[in-house]
Amino acid sequence: MAGNRIPVVLIAGFLGSGKTTLLNHLLRAGRDTRVGVIVNDFGSINIDALAVAGQVDSMIPIENGCLCCAADASELDAMVDRLARPSAGIDVIVIEASGLAEPQSMIRMLLASEDERIIYGGLVEVVDAAEFDATRDRHPEIDRHLRAADALVLNKTDRMDAAAAQRVLETVRGIAPGTPVVAAEYGRVDPAFLFEERTGPADRAGYHQLSFADLCTEDHDHTDCHEAGGHLHAAYDSVEFTSELPLHPRRFLDLLDTRPAGLYRVKGFAAFAPDPDRRYGLHAVGAFLRFTPTPWPAGEPRRTQLVLIGTGIDTAALKEALAACVEPDPAGVEEHLMLGVLRYVDQPAEEHRDPRDDAAPYED
Numbered sequence: 001m002a003g004n005r006i007p008v009v010l011i012a013g014f015l016g017s018g019k020t021t022l023l024n025h026l027l028r029a030g031r032d033t034r035v036g037v038i039v040n041d042f043g044s045i046n047i048d049a050l051a052v053a054g055q056v057d058s059m060i061p062i063e064n065g066c067l068c069c070a071a072d073a074s075e076l077d078a079m080v081d082r083l084a085r086p087s088a089g090i091d092v093i094v095i096e097a098s099g100l101a102e103p104q105s106m107i108r109m110l111l112a113s114e115d116e117r118i119i120y121g122g123l124v125e126v127v128d129a130a131e132f133d134a135t136r137d138r139h140p141e142i143d144r145h146l147r148a149a150d151a152l153v154l155n156k157t158d159r160m161d162a163a164a165a166q167r168v169l170e171t172v173r174g175i176a177p178g179t180p181v182v183a184a185e186y187g188r189v190d191p192a193f194l195f196e197e198r199t200g201p202a203d204r205a206g207y208h209q210l211s212f213a214d215l216c217t218e219d220h221d222h223t224d225c226h227e228a229g230g231h232l233h234a235a236y237d238s239v240e241f242t243s244e245l246p247l248h249p250r251r252f253l254d255l256l257d258t259r260p261a262g263l264y265r266v267k268g269f270a271a272f273a274p275d276p277d278r279r280y281g282l283h284a285v286g287a288f289l290r291f292t293p294t295p296w297p298a299g300e301p302r303r304t305q306l307v308l309i310g311t312g313i314d315t316a317a318l319k320e321a322l323a324a325c326v327e328p329d330p331a332g333v334e335e336h337l338m339l340g341v342l343r344y345v346d347q348p349a350e351e352h353r354d355p356r357d358d359a360a361p362y363e364d
């Protein structure tokens with residue numbers, strides 16, 4: 001009976017748009033809803049999974065490759081099935097796609113699922129309002145992603161003035177006419193916008209959830225884009241970096257401050273030699289850079305783990321440069337060298353922002 005099926009909601013959006021932040025918000029705000037989560041990150045270190053761990057009823061991380069490139073749907077099917085088993089008591093399953101995912105491929109997999117306990121609950125596309133024009137210039141295929149969405153979250157509106165936000169809103173509405181759009185800061189949207197309304201009656205105004213047939217019509221487009229290199233993956237490389245020894249703050253900051261424009265996304269956790277008791281969550285999205293220090297969770301190794309994603313980057317040189325940031329003699333590094341890092345730490349002045357809404361894990 002379709003009415004009892006567990007909806008599977010897909011959250012997608014370009015690199016750094018705020019998918020994990022939105023997911024963390026939903027997990028906290030939708031207290032009465034038991035959410036099962038599948039998190040698919042681009043690299044082999046699943047930073048996103050680390051960022052939601054501990055806040056979720058049931059989570060399955062997927063590393064090493066984007067789900068949308070999986071040859072068949074069976075892997076995804078098996079995971080969804082695990083979460084949908086009655087003993088898990090899950091009300092809704094949310095899949096966070098990687099920032100380079102091709103949402104149509106994932107929708108197709110979900111619609112093809114023969115699991116009778118689930119039903120595709122729609123695609124929610126997160127848009128970074130502040131980066132929207134630049135991202136669209138580089139990747140016109142983003143329009144196709146917006147058109148596949150059932151709901152759009154225009155995120156990061158705090159990073160621009162009201163007129164600019166309105167202009168982006170109108171552009172987005174023009175690309176995907178009829179699709180509900182909600183403006184948000186730090187992914188703070190009413191969970192009902194994603195969970196209940198998205199899985200509501202298919203005939204209400206504005207609702208145009210894609211059917212399998214719609215996707216097959218777009219297949220042509222999709223195949224072409226894979227082959228012609230239009231798929232977002234085709235243009236991007238990633239570097240993963242792990243170190244058991246802490247980093248030298250100045251050397252690491254120099255590397256970040258001079259990062260090439262193509263290095264669009266950096267995320268992870270850093271350990272710095274002069275501040276051994278704190279773990280520095282790190283996010284760079286385009287030119288934006290921020291560190292979020294929190295105490296190291298008890299029992300967790302004080303290890304630096306980073307994922308760097310970019311286009312036209314020299315991955316070998318980047319790995320070498322990162323290795324050169326490792327400090328073999330942590331005790332000899334002076335504390336004042338942390339000042340450069342602290343420039344990128346948010347001050348508590350951001351009163352209206354609940355820091356727990358950030359993608360970094362605050363619930364130690």
Ligand SMILES: Nc1nc2c(ncn2[C@@H]2O[C@H](COP(=O)(O)OP(=O)(O)OP(=O)(O)O)[C@@H](O)[C@H]2O)c(=O)[nH]1
Nearest residue numbers: 015016017018019020021099155156185186283359
């Ligand atoms: N100013 C501002 N920053 C935000 C907002 N939402 C998210 N961020 C920040 O943007 C950065 C990236 O957020 P994430 O939630 O990790 O983005 P993501 O889409 O999951 O990233 P990928 O999985 O790498 O594609 C983090 O530093 C967030 O704190 C927002 O509304 N305003």
